[in-house]
Amino acid sequence: MISDRLYLYAIVNGVHPLESPLAGLAGTAVSLLPCYDLAAAVSPVMLDAVRPEPEQLLCHERVVEALMVQRSTLPVRFGTVLSGTDQVLATLAERHHTFAADLSRLEDQVEVGVRVLWDAEAVRRTRPEQALPITVARDDRPGTRYLLARAEEQAVERQLRWEAERLEAWCMTRLKPLATDASTQLLMTAAMPVSAVFLTPRTGVTALLEAAAHLQVERPDLQVVCSGPWPPYHFVTK
Amino acid sequence: MTSSAIREREVSLLELLDRILDKGVVIAGDLTISVADIDLIYLGLGVILTSVETLDKQRARYALGAGAVVAPEARAQQVND
Numbered sequence: 126m127i128s129d130r131l132y133l134y135a136i137v138n139g140v141h142p143l144e145s146p147l148a149g150l151a152g153t154a155v156s157l158l159p160c161y162d163l164a165a166a167v168s169p170v171m172l173d174a175v176r177p178e179p180e181q182l183l184c185h186e187r188v189v190e191a192l193m194v195q196r197s198t199l200p201v202r203f204g205t206v207l208s209g210t211d212q213v214l215a216t217l218a219e220r221h222h223t224f225a226a227d228l229s230r231l232e233d234q235v236e237v238g239v240r241v242l243w244d245a246e247a248v249r250r251t252r253p254e255q256a257l258p259i260t261v262a263r264d265d266r267p268g269t270r271y272l273l274a275r276a277e278e279q280a281v282e283r284q285l286r287w288e289a290e291r292l293e294a295w296c297m298t299r300l301k302p303l304a305t306d307a308s309t310q311l312l313m314t315a316a317m318p319v320s321a322v323f324l325t326p327r328t329g330v331t332a333l334l335e336a337a338a339h340l341q342v343e344r345p346d347l348q349v350v351c352s353g354p355w356p357p358y359h360f361v362t363k
Numbered sequence: 364m365t366s367s368a369i370r371e372r373e374v375s376l377l378e379l380l381d382r383i384l385d386k387g388v389v390i391a392g393d394l395t396i397s398v399a400d401i402d403l404i405y406l407g408l409g410v411i412l413t414s415v416e417t418l419d420k421q422r423a424r425y426a427l428g429a430g431a432v433v434a435p436e437a438r439a440q441q442v443n444d
Contacts, residue, residue, distance in 0.1 A: 130393060172393055182379055202387040216390055238378065352378045358386035
């Protein structure tokens with residue numbers, strides 16, 4: 126069966142050919158479709174063959190990372206299939222200004238993920254009593270018990286949020302000066318008070334990881350886990 | 364494949380999922396990975412925590428497709444050395 130569509134891996138700077146062959150999904154050859162000073166990295170694909178399965182996800186990532194070694198690269202979200210060359214070139218032309226600006230801004234930049242983990246139950250147990258903002262005389266009426274329980278739950282959540290914000294500030298104070306840009310999310314899960322990504326030049330990765338390691342030394346009660354360097358997925362203009 | 368290799372692969376995939384299914388340049392094409400798939404990323408983050416905690420206990424380094432999950436204390440040791 127002939128592949129009838131194009132799978133898009135990334136937008137890259139420069140229209141010169143690939144330095145070495147790249148294997149895309151299902152072993153198809155990745156090629157570049159030039160448009161002005163940019164190019165789209167694509168390979169032929171059958172529409173119904175693309176699924177978010179481990180082998181395909183890793184293949185997508187391998188292609189993007191191989192491109193990054195060669196030139197400035199904007200990673201495209203997994204699963205982007207276009208109808209053919211005309212649609213790819215029309216997309217590049219339509220958003221050329223945005224892509225060109227991103228490629229310039231993100232040249233030689235990578236992202237590093239930093240996740241701060243805690244024992245959520247332990248944090249809840251150590252919550253100071255004053256976190257409950259009101260004092261109510263205890264009685265056994267169901268309505269009172271219900272309202273007290275609700276107030277208690279809300280106080281705990283506020284306290285966890287406050288603790289997460291403190292940890293975020295701590296991380297950012299130490300790591301943000303080493304980064305070009307950063308983004309954080311608080312309490313993505315109950316056990317993850319801070320999930321941060323830092324954009325940094327390739328040459329700055331080691332310093333960032335060492336600073337993260339020092340955070341771990343300071344707070345052995347937490348787990349500071351880093352990943353990367355990754356292509357700058359979090360920092361492209363969607 | 365050993366159990367640690369399987370776990371390593373799971374963590375690697377979940378970190379990857381968090382990025383390539385939810386971030387990156389978005390271009391409207393002929394295929395849409397459904398919202399249900401995206402939700403799986405956040406469901407999977409719970410698995411990341413379990414896996415990462417286990418990894419940390421083992422004080423080992425695990426290579427990722429894009430780099431490495433750093434065992435922080437191991438790195439700190441290197442820094443101090």
